[in-house]
Amino acid sequence: MELHDIDLNLLVVFNELLRQRRVSAVAETLGISQPGISNALNRLRRLLGDELFLRTSKGMVPTPFAETLAEPIAFALSAIHDTLNAKPTFDPASSTRTFTLAMTDIGEIYFLPALMKRLGQIAPNVLISTAHDASETLQDEMEAGHVDLAIGFIPDLKTGIFQRRLFRQRYVCLFRKGHPLGKTGMTLAAFREAEHVSIVAEGTGHGIVDEVIARAGITRNLRLRVPHFVAVGHILQTTDLVAVVPQAFATGTLEPFGLESAPCPVKIPDILINVLWHAKNHREPGNQWLRQLIFDEFSV
Known part of the structure; x- marks a missing residue:
């Protein structure tokens, strides 16, 4: 039988x-x-x-x-x-689990210092691994379980995805201390005349910066294009270049690199920074715990 x-x-x-x-x-x-x-x-x-x-x-x-x-x-x-x-549980104090978080280099700069400090207090053996997945592959990676959470501005990530807002973010202009713009102010005319570094950041929503500036009929004096944000602080501190960056990135680089920020004279829409997860992990205890921790630590 x-x-x-x-x-x-x-x-x-x-x-x-x-x-x-x-x-x-x-x-x-x-x-x-x-x-x-x-x-x-x-x-x-x-x-x-x-x-x-x-x-x-x-x-x-x-x-x-x-x-x-x-x-x-x-x-x-x-x-x-x-x-x-049986109700599965997750004990952060004893867990040795590895969580993979998808985020940009901005995300690593802004989120990881505080997150790792907090994990050291309550989950000392939990390992965090980050991934820089472009939005077109991130959907598949999350569905396959290779990525537990995504954090950032990822407007194209939708199908089968839950999300929770952490905070709203505006764009600012970033330049070195002692830059002439620190005295004259970041007017629209000064913005046009300044030499710029453009951050491409493919696969993220930050491409709207170049699109919005172009639609406003402004042609920037571009001197440099880079694919990500990680080198921007180093570049700005020794040049007269200007970068348009999210406020969170500016906040994290002002003091370490001796920089200043000013409101951008071109109106760029605010972006929403979210924590996102796939529906398959919606009730998984470890995933629930980590995303709640991130929300409690960073939501505004």
């Missing part, structure tokens, strides 16, 4: 008859009519080729064959019940 040949509910009836020995009591416990219990027993008798239970003045008495089945069936049903009702 194969498992697909038998209805699990028949074994539930069998187990209850072993325990209570009365059809009426089993019917009341399982919420099934007495004829329904009798029908289930008859089906099981035909499947197993044994009477299983005999009617006596003391109730339904199991046959020797039924008694041999009693313990393994009770054990199997108990194991199934416990498995289906």
Whole structure:
């Protein structure tokens, strides 16, 4: 006999008859009519080729064959019940799990110092790995379980994705201390005349900067294009170049690199920084814990 040949509910009836020995009591416990219990027993008798239970003045008495089945069936049903009702948990204090977070280099600069400090306090053995996935591959990586969470401005990440807002972010102009713009101010005319570094940041939403500036009819005096933000602080501190960057990046680089920031004279829409996760991890305890931690630490 194969498992697909038998209805699990028949074994539930069998187990209850072993325990209570009365059809009426089993019917009341399982919420099934007495004829329904009798029908289930008859089906099981035909499947197993044994009477299983005999009617006596003391109730339904199991046959020797039924008694041999009693313990393994009770054990199997108990194991199934416990498995289906088990609630997975996550203990950050003892976990050695690795979480992979997708973020840009801005995200690494802004989020990781505070996040790692907090993890050191409450989850000392948890390992964080970051990935710089472009939005066109990030969807697949999250669906496959290779990336646990994504953090940042990722407007193209939608299908099967949950998200929670952390904060709203504006763009500012960034330049070195002592730059002539620090005295004259960042006017639209000064913005046009300044020499600029442009950050391409492919696969993220930061491409809107160049698009918005172009739509405003402004042609920047571009001297340098770089694919990411990580070198921008080093570049600005020793040149007169200007960069248009998110406020979070500016905040993290002002002091270390001796820079200043000013409102951008071109109106660039604010961006929303979110923590995002795939639907498959929506109720996974470890994922729930980490995204709540990130929300508590960084949401405004």
